[in-house]
Amino acid sequence: MAAGCAGGTGLSRRRLLSGAAGMAIPLLASPLLATPRLARAEAPVRARDLLGREVALPRPARRVVLGQGRHLAVLNLLHPDPASLVVAWSEDMRRGEAREYAKYRQRFPALDQLPNLGQNLGGASLEMILAARPDLVLLSRRNLMALGEAGAQGLLRSLETAGIPAAVIDFFIAPLRDTEPSLETLGTLIGREAQAQALLAFHRGRMQAVRTVLAGAASRPSVFMHVHAGGTDCCYSPGRGVFDDLIQAAGGRNIGAETLPAETGQLNLEAVLARNPDVYVATGGPFGGRGGVSLGVGVEAAAARASLEEVIRRQNLGSLPAVQGGRAHALWHGFNDSPTHVIAVEAMARWFHPQAAAALDPAASQAVLNERFATVPMEGTYWTDMA
Known part of the structure; x- marks a missing residue:
């Protein structure tokens, strides 16, 4: 598949660890190969985070607390x-992405035994974090916002005091602003710089491809x-940031951003109908099987499409010209907190500009991510169209 080779050699990690005749090559085949690798694994690392703070570790992190549980999918x-x-980790992945979590748990059963720090660290105490004996605590902007300025600064000071x-x-x-610097920082701090740089090259290449095909779009x-x-009740929509960034990158104009000042909010159904949007895009996954659109791991294409059609019927959206x-x-919905959002941008660009963006191939991007990067692959239906 030629499209699947964009952004790199297309060779999988499994093939890179096998010889020409298919025989396994030991990772530590000789001291000459092993010594530099072990030296790098023990060497100090330094990186700058999104707040501009320099973070220094005596060696790459091996014991990490995740303030945002869904960042497991980025580590993946x-x-x-x-x-x-x-x-130790926050519970947002376990609570919000049940299907995805079940697949990770199947591969890594010990996840169920991790200390639970609550939603956005809401159930955590400094003592709980210290008890996990981490050598790195990863926080997100959402964690800091949930804690409030005083709480966030207090936590950072307390961790610094504790070393x-x-x-x-x-x-x-x-x-669009934070993904690439975050990948660089994370890759450095866990000693996976080469993998992070490969993922960055893939991400940049795919996003540039979208910009290129949309350069001549008239509107x-x-x-x-x-x-x-x-x-949920109809009709929640992204405001500014998060999915709005991805809609803009795909060449669309989010009607929610024109009236909702926060990241998300509720639009009146009558107002949506009056605005007569050109394109309708639902997000699904967390409420699949519970009234929402079924998408994500293990979901068949026909079931995803049927669930979208049922939601549109039940929430009286069938009269929308779109x-x-x-x-x-x-x-x-899980595309909103992961570099895999390149797939969502490509899919939306094809929906918003079907002629100009016809050459984009989100399925090929998913295949490359699965083959070259993901330990737990994305296997299921992650986007769909109404019949």
Whole structure:
């Protein structure tokens, strides 16, 4: 598959560890090869986080506290055994992405035994964090916002006093701004610089491809993104930031950003109908099987499409001209906190600009991520269209 080779050699980690005849090559085949690798694993590392703070470790982190549980999915793209790094975490992945978590748990059963720090560290205490004996605490901008300015500064000071390095990374609040520096910081701090640089090259290449095909687009279609469609009252929508950034990158204009000052909020159904958006995009996954759109790991394409059609019918959105005109689609909600959002941007660009962006191939991007980066692959249906 030629498209799957973009952004790198296309060779998998499994093939790189095998010989021409298919025989396994030991990772530590000779002292000449092993010594530099071991030296790098023990060498001090330094990085700068999103707050501009320098974070220094005596060696790459091996015991990590995740303030944002969903960052396990980012570690999954950088490390061959991501769960082995985590010694405590927030519960947002377990609560919000049940299907995805079940797949990770199947691969790494010890995840169920990790200390639970609550939602956005809401159930954590400094004593709980210290009890996990971390050599790095990873925080997100969402963690800091949830704690408030005084609480966030207090936590950072307390960790510093205790001699525990902390770094702020984020893939959610402003993904177009924060994703690449966050990957660089994370890759350095866990000793996976080469993998992080490969992922950065892939991410940059795919995003540049979108910018290139949309360079001549005459206009930006208006988009209504229906967040957690069917799982909540109609009609929640992204405001500014988060999915709004991705909609803009895909060449669309988010109608929610014009009236909602926060990251998300509720739009009146009548107002949505009056705005008559050019394209309808639902997000699904967390409420799949509970009234929402079913998307994500293990979901069959036919079930995803049927669930989207049912949500549109049940929430009285069938009269939208975008729906009647075949411009109704759905995306996996989990794209909003991971570098895998490149898949969402490519899919939306094709929906918003079907002629200009026809050459984009989100399925090929998913295949490359699975083959070259992911330890736990994305296997299921992560976007769909109304029949």
